[in-house]
Amino acid sequence: MKTILVTGGAGYIGSHTIVDLLKSGYEVISVDNHYNSIALSYDLIQKLAGKSFKKYNIDIAQENALKVVFEENDIHGIIHFAALKSVPDSVANPIFCFKNNNNATLNIGDYALKYGVQNIVFSSSCSVYGNVEPADLPVQEQTKIRKAESPYAYSKQNGEVYLESLTDISDLKVLALRYFNPVGADDSGELGEFPSKHSNNLVPIITQTAIGLRDHMMVFGKDWNTRDGSCVRDYIHVSDIAEAHVLALKKLFEEDYESKFEVVNLGSGAGVTVFEAINSFEKMSGVKVNVKVGKRRDGDVESIYSWPVKAKELLNWAAKKDVDTMMDSAWKWQKKLIELGFNATKL
Numbered sequence: 001m002k003t004i005l006v007t008g009g010a011g012y013i014g015s016h017t018i019v020d021l022l023k024s025g026y027e028v029i030s031v032d033n034h035y036n037s038i039a040l041s042y043d044l045i046q047k048l049a050g051k052s053f054k055k056y057n058i059d060i061a062q063e064n065a066l067k068v069v070f071e072e073n074d075i076h077g078i079i080h081f082a083a084l085k086s087v088p089d090s091v092a093n094p095i096f097c098f099k100n101n102n103n104a105t106l107n108i109g110d111y112a113l114k115y116g117v118q119n120i121v122f123s124s125s126c127s128v129y130g131n132v133e134p135a136d137l138p139v140q141e142q143t144k145i146r147k148a149e150s151p152y153a154y155s156k157q158n159g160e161v162y163l164e165s166l167t168d169i170s171d172l173k174v175l176a177l178r179y180f181n182p183v184g185a186d187d188s189g190e191l192g193e194f195p196s197k198h199s200n201n202l203v204p205i206i207t208q209t210a211i212g213l214r215d216h217m218m219v220f221g222k223d224w225n226t227r228d229g230s231c232v233r234d235y236i237h238v239s240d241i242a243e244a245h246v247l248a249l250k251k252l253f254e255e256d257y258e259s260k261f262e263v264v265n266l267g268s269g270a271g272v273t274v275f276e277a278i279n280s281f282e283k284m285s286g287v288k289v290n291v292k293v294g295k296r297r298d299g300d301v302e303s304i305y306s307w308p309v310k311a312k313e314l315l316n317w318a319a320k321k322d323v324d325t326m327m328d329s330a331w332k333w334q335k336k337l338i339e340l341g342f343n344a345t346k347l
């Protein structure tokens with residue numbers, strides 16, 4: 001069976017993807033420096049998948065750190081998740097963001113070429129589209145790429161450009177998956193995202209408020225030009241995202257698959273407002289959330305959602321789990337976090 005190197009495998013999306021990879025029969029090697037994750041993720045993954053895998057605690061942004069991993073293993077494909085994903089952190093500290101995200105991707109590409117690894121799935125993001133305008137919606141892969149709104153988004157644009165340039169000079173093939181808003185947790189409630197000082201995402205804030213870790217939550221503006229005045233996003237269940245990575249690898253491994261570089265949107269295609277997300281949560285959990293309406297958050301776009309047809313055509317992938325399922329799983333995971341002793345909103 002093929003061996004897959006997963007960078008950032010202890011993180012939110014990486015951990016769910018490793019479960020799928022192990023269940024699909026792949027051997028997995030995870031590299032993570034736990035900047036934004038904890039090793040407990042690995043225990044939860046192994047319990048869910050009923051299988052163990054190899055791990056390295058290394059910082060892949062450091063030159064040569066990956067050497068040992070490529071020397072010791074025969075790697076057939078790479079899923080490159082490792083990055084700092086906090087947009088506000090990247091604005092506050094662009095040097096750290098660029099050093100980490102760009103160097104990590106630079107090194108992954110460099111080692112893939114040195115060791116003849118021909119398949120990379122790259123974690124990209126809807127943030128590469130920049131400040132989308134209503135006329136751009138729904139966002140297609142060929143939608144104009146606007147100026148990046150943050151160093152983080154720029155690091156994802158860079159990652160795509162860099163990896164594509166490597167495909168021009170080698171046998172490397174790359175699928176860059178542009179995720180919209182991944183949320184939720186494994187439906188078992190046994191794996192999810194750990195609270196982090198680098199996260200201010202909507203769904204953990206809803207569940208933390210519902211469980212009493214926060215007194216209230218804010219909706220950032222209800223004066224947007226949308227159906228209920230709150231922003232619209234394309235939420236996508238993290239397990240659906242994980243499945244797309246397994247399908248992306250399968251595609252890259254197909255003998256007659258010749259395309260060198262493709263970008264693919266991973267979204268549901270449906271726009272959901274902040275109030276709709278909160279209502280869905282309340283319905284699924286039976287818990288009323290203490291919601292206040294605040295002013296708009298700097299940098300937010302009004303609406304963004306995908307046109308997910310290419311994912312269906314190329315990968316035979318489509319989002320299966322609806323917003324209610326996302327919220328139900330997020331709530332199960334929040335309760336599990338308390339059981340595990342995570343009684344704070346941030347690690």
Ligand code: NAD
Nearest residue numbers: 008011012013032033034035036037059060082083123125
């Ligand atoms: P995450 O922070 O939970 O996971 C990323 C993991 O990478 C963490 O475990 C972190 O410790 C590790 N890491 C970071 N830099 C590293 C380095 N230099 N060396 C080794 N390990 C390193 O984030 P996530 O939500 O799982 O996101 C995974 C990928 O998907 C990221 O590239 C992110 O930018 C991208 N993405 C995420 C979202 C989202 O909303 N979660 C949306 C679009 C794209």
Ligand code: WQD
Nearest residue numbers: 087125127180181200201202205218219220231233274300
């Ligand atoms: C969702 C909606 C907020 C918190 C971010 C990154 C993006 C991508 C996905 C990585 C927005 C509203 C939120 C709160 C609120 N990540 N909100 N109250 O900003 O759409 O996207 O994650 O690539 O690059 O920017 O996600 O979860 O922060 O916000 O009203 O307390 O919820 O205004 O409309 P966002 P989010």
